[in-house]
Amino acid sequence: MSRSISKGPYVDPKLLKKISGKTPESAGVIKTWSRRSEISPEMVGFKFAVHNGKDFIEIFVGEDMVGHRFGEFALTRKFTKHGGKMQKELELKKKEAEISAAQSAKAAGEEKKT
Secondary structure, eight states, rough: OOOOOOOOOOOOOOHHHHHHHHHHHOOEEEEEEEEOOOOOOGTOOOOEEOOOSSEEEEEEGGGGGGTSSSSSSSSSSSOOOOOSHHHHHHHHHHHHHHHHHHHHHHHHHHHHOO
């Protein structure tokens, strides 16, 4: 549910203080724990390190991110993969295809030398 229009977007005052009067090049990476803060147009071009509960995830703020919240870009759960027998077979076929492609490229490179 979005915030009331009369209240306006929530941006952490400490975060605004950290970027005020600075350029994106001179600021470096700005650490923040405020995942609920909304990204404002003044933040475009800056790099933020958003805490996900364990470590900081670097985010480069672009124009298309304005209006979203920092927490949307720093996921708190790590997706490994879906398992199962079919998945293993697909991964094995993909690995074999990569090996054969590398071998054919190597053979083609040796033919050019001779």
